[in-house]
Amino acid sequence: MFLTYLLLCQRLNVANDGYFHAMLSIRHIVKQYAGQRALDDVSMEIEKGKIFGLLGPNGAGKTSLIRIINQITAPDSGEILFNGKHLNQSHIERIGYLPEERGLYKKMQIGEQTVYLARLKGLSQQEATKRAKDWFVKLGIESWWTKKIEELSKGMAQKAQFVSTVIHNPELIILDEPFSGFDPVNAEVIKNEILELNRQGATIIFSTHRMETVEELCDSIALIHKSKKILDGRVKTIKRAYRNNTYKLEYHGAELAVTDDAPFEVTSRKNTEDGHEMTVQLKEGRSVNDALLYVMPLTALTGFHEVVPTMHEIFIEKVNELH
Amino acid sequence: MNKILLIIQREYLSRVKKKSFIWMTLLVPVLFIGMYSLLIYTAVKGDELGDLKTVLVVDESGLVKDKLKNTTNITFAYSTKTYADERSGFKDSKYNYLLRLPATLSGAQILGEKKPGASLTGNIESQVNELLKNKKLLDAGIDINILKEAEKGINIEALQITDEGEKEANAMVAYGLGFIAAILIYMSLFIYGAQVMRGVIEEKTSRVIEVIISSVKPFQLMLGKIIGVGMVGLTQFILWIVISGGLIIGAGAMLGSGKTAELAQTQQVSAGYAPGAPNTVQIASATDSPDKLAKLQRQLADIPVGYTLGIFLFYFIFGYLIYSAVFAAVGSAVDNETETQQFMIPITLPLIFTFAFSLGFIINNPDSSISVWLSMIPLTSPIAMMVRLQYDVPAWQLITSMALLVGGFIFTTWVAARIYRVGILMYGKKVTYKELAKWFFYKE
Incomplete structure (x- = not known):
């Protein structure tokens, strides 16, 4: 009886006193690229307000899945629910995405660029400028506002990139290897910012190979291997099961x-x-x-x-x- | 839609604000007009600019003695000695060249320390030929006055029957306009199409692309870029026209009308030196040139400016759109500019072909069936139709061509966008045509 109720809750995505509320329900996703299956019937639930780790070796299908969530590509079959609703274009502005393959326009000023990317996420010119300035101050890069990317160090550019990822206050933040390119000090700064955003209610998805990150930060994980999901659940539960x-x-x-x-x-x-x-x-x-x-x-x-x-x-x- | 506007704005401003854009916009008209002025100047004063050449003539035939006409930079002198005598002491003489006309006239020679130029030998040849011809005609008993009458050339006045009556239709004006339009469109397709391609490659190599397309659809980005760069092109063209116009008017006001009169005079003088003209009647009468100028002005005024400009803009814009979509697809398929070579040939070939063919064939045969076909096919019509336009293209042909161009643009953009959306996310792959075809059939 209770089980049926739980299933029902999950199906309808009813929040049961915060017991389980999926930010993202990924259901039976299949994606095929010219004879090669990138994702094979992958399903997972990502809890609202939690930190989720998407793990897997290179070429497992993580990036394919992330691109589908970001609506860069569409699945061949299966569906994704965002807050219980079918994923659609209106959700783009509620997602922040830091791709693994990232970069910025080299010849554009860093401040101008951050504002541009924020406006592409639907912020007004004024709002984007104000928030970008605040973030630059917070991360200590405000004096670089008018510098071009090609004049900056990699770490500095990465900070600006991080700002563009979160400037529109997304409900869902997807970070693909977010700490690569940072020195340990700045990695710590960024990590704390991510945790702060999470405390303010943002759901975080990490895609990473760095298991320390997972152990330290993630509430739940899913492991993808050879285009299939082979393991998922809460980190504590999984570890207990593997004792x-x-x-x-x-x-x-x-x-x-x-x-x-x-x-x-x-x-x-x-x-x-x-x-x-x-x-x-x-x-x-x-x-x-x-x-x-x-x-x-x-x-x-x-x-x-x-x-x-x-x-x-x-x-x-x-x-x-x-x- | 709002996002496309943002992208257009960025693509436009980031290019227009560049120093290279400002320099290009300012320098091209200056260089162009400078070059053009130099061309006119040398054409008008070409003979005066050359060194004065003195030619010593040994006339064994007796045909040309004292009859060769001096020009501004060629002076003839006649020798009474034999060729052998002159030849031996020639190196120390004051003459530059030694011309020998044997009694039979075959085997005429000119020699000098410096190699004689083509204009010098050409001038002498035509003068000698003319004299020879006249002599033979006189020998045959033809009256000298008849001969003079026969020299008068005729000028065919091209008239076109229209509803309003007969209209002057100078082929030269149509030729010139077609030529300029073809060059402008050809150049802009290459310059701005390549800019779109470079922009796409830049987004790929800097890896900003994935960040952008997590906010907008690849198609929006592609379209925004194409429109943005196109507007940069339009801006540059308009500025070029304005600056050139300003320079021309400015230069005209500065030099005043005296210069124009002088120019007309030099034209007459140079006409007077036209090969064959000397020694016979001066054909170029004083009233001839102004008459021609007035006629040219009349013909230029006859050109429907709004119509021509409108059609030009249409073919400029849609020609640009159709090619830049293809350029964008190519840019998406490669990782750097050097790899674009293999895909460039199919794009540039129709363009270069049409361009060469337009100026070599269509402009002379605007109504041949090949010309009509080329002005219909979307990839070639922007250039081919502009060349044909001044020769009164039937309305149905113009409308069909335009419709086909718009259709071709929609189709090409659709195909290009399907390749683009896959290509921009592919790194480190050596792409073949087969691969491109596969991308096209990928589901979204």
């Missing part, structure tokens, strides 16, 4: 000899500066307590914690599974 009872033990003293009746199997050993390390996997039906009870009389434990697979490991494992 396999593996723990790391750190101890002092002599190296521990493990007998056959131990409640775990040793998968790896390592000597560290101040002792030893051992990774173990619990045997079927044994608990953490069993393991601790077995080890404690034998040695002086200095650390014990669960080894949760990183997104990086999950990514590699999932991709290799299908090879």
Whole structure:
């Protein structure tokens, strides 16, 4: 009964006290390029106000999907709902897109250019100028307003590009490898701006290979490989699902000899500066307590914690599974 | 629609504000008029500008003695010595050239330290031929007065029967107008079409394209660019015309009417030196030239300016639109300008062909069936029709040609846009014609 209700909610996109409200519902998207399938029945839901990671190796179909969301191309079949409505031209002004292949007019002044791009997103000349000035001040590039792109450093141009992506206060911000081209300091600045926009209610889609970004920022992810979606869900849920009872033990003293009746199997050993390390996997039906009870009389434990697979490991494992 | 206007505005302003645009707009009329003035000046005063040449004539035939007429820069002198004598001491003599006319007149020679120019030998040849002809006619018993009468050329006055009566129709005016219109359209198609192409390539190489088309449709961008650049072209043309006009009027006012009179006089003088004219009657009478000028003015005034200009603008605009759409498609298919070569030939070939053919054939045979066909086919009609226009093209032909051009523009733009939308997102691919055809059939 409850399940039916949930399904109904999802279908009608009814917000149930904020429990689930899809910003973007991608349903059975198929896209074919001259004999090559770029997207094969890809579906996913992107929650409103969350940060979503779109992952996948090069050539998996991420860019194809992003271009469809931006209505640069159209799918062969399938549909996309934006806030519950069929994606159409009116939504273009509510999306901000930072492509991986990005750049600006080299011979145009950076301020003028930002205003132009903002106006293409539907802002008035006045409003665009005002917001662009505010953003330039915020990012510390206001003194470069009249400089041409070809006179600027790459990082500076990237900041202007970021401003053009978000200047029209989009509800959905799609960022394709947003941190490439930034030094660590400026990457941090941009990251904080993205998080601030997210706090103000914008939904963010990251398309990236950088798993640190995903672990740190994303609420949910979808993994695309060879034009198919092979994994999706909340990051926490996925990581939990990929736990396999593996723990790391750190101890002092002599190296521990493990007998056959131990409640775990040793998968790896390592000597560290101040002792030893051992990774173990619990045997079927044994608990953490069993393991601790077995080890404690034998040695002086200095650390014990669960080894949760990183997104990086999950990514590699999932991709290799299908090879 | 609003977004297309924004794009047009950017494309227009970013080009018009460039220094190169301002320089081109100012320099071209100055250079053009400067070149034109120089051409007229040298044509009028050409003989005076050349060095004075002295020719020593050894006339063994007795035909030309004291009969060769001096010109402004050729002076003849006659020798009484034999050729061999003159030849031996010639290097130290004061003459530049030595002309020998043997008794039989065959094997006439001219020699000098410097190679004799074509104008010098031409002048001597025609004078000698004329004298020879006259001598032979006189020998045959023809009266000298009849001979003089026969020299008078006739001038055919071309008249055209219209509803309002007979109208003067000078082929030269039509020729000149057709020529100018063809050159203007030909040039603008190349200059501004290539600008559209370069603009598309620039957007691709700077990677700004994907940012733009996440805000507007590729078709809007393409159309905005084409219209924007086209308006730049129109602006430049109008400024050229205005500046040239200003310069001409300014120059005319400065030099005053005295110059014009002098010009007319020199024209008469040079007409007097026309080959064959000397030694016979002066054909160019004093009243001839002004009469011709007045006639030319009358014929120029006869040209329906509004009509011609309107048709010119139509073919200029639609010719530009049809070609720039193709240029845009080519720009979208490549990553840099050097790669455009393979696609340029099919675009430039019809253009160059029509241009050469228009000036070589159509202008002389405006009503032949080839001319009519070329003025119908959309890719060739902008040039071909402008050449034919002054020869009273039937209304049905003009309307058909225009309709076909508009249809051709819509079709070409449609095809170009389908290639463009795929091409702008393709990087690092060596594109073939087969590939282009595939893009055309891609679904959106």
